[in-house]
Amino acid sequence: xxxxxxxxxxxxxxxxxxxxxxxxxxxxxxxxxxxxxxxxxxxxxxxxxxxxxxxxxxxxxxxxxxxxxxxxxxxxxxxxxxxxxxxxxxxxxxxxxxxxxxxxxxxxxxxxxxxxxxxxxxxxxxxxx
Numbered sequence: 001x002x003x004x005x006x007x008x009x010x011x012x013x014x015x016x017x018x019x020x021x022x023x024x025x026x027x028x029x030x031x032x033x034x035x036x037x038x039x040x041x042x043x044x045x046x047x048x049x050x051x052x053x054x055x056x057x058x059x060x061x062x063x064x065x066x067x068x069x070x071x072x073x074x075x076x077x078x079x080x081x082x083x084x085x086x087x088x089x090x091x092x093x094x095x096x097x098x099x100x101x102x103x104x105x106x107x108x109x110x111x112x113x114x115x116x117x118x119x120x121x122x123x124x125x126x127x128x129x
Contacts, residue, residue: 057113064106071099 003034078092 004114057110060106060110067102
């Protein structure tokens with residue numbers, strides 16, 4: 001076997017291997033290819049104000065406002081009435097206690113949602129490193 005032919009064959013195999021390796025590597029970005037961009041997109045993020053709005057925290061604050069209003073309404077309706085005029089099974093102090101519990105849970109949920117929204121960019125940044 002001719003040594004120059006063996007050397008050329010080895011060089012050709014080496015070139016073929018490099019070509020195959022370079023074809024299997026995907027480019028980081030290619031202009032005009034939306035399919036590649038969509039495959040790398042974060043599925044939890046979506047554009048738009050209403051999609052990203054913190055509905056859970058907002059709903060919790062609405063619950064707090066409603067329970068506070070119900071507490072004020074209970075105090076206004078029970079003001080000046082004697083105990084004999086109150087409903088026996090549901091006196092105003094029980095209603096106020098329950099409204100206070102609901103408001104406390106609403107505050108806890110709103111603060112928890114705020115902490116999630118505050119820490120979420122930190123976690124997302126940590127995952128992309």
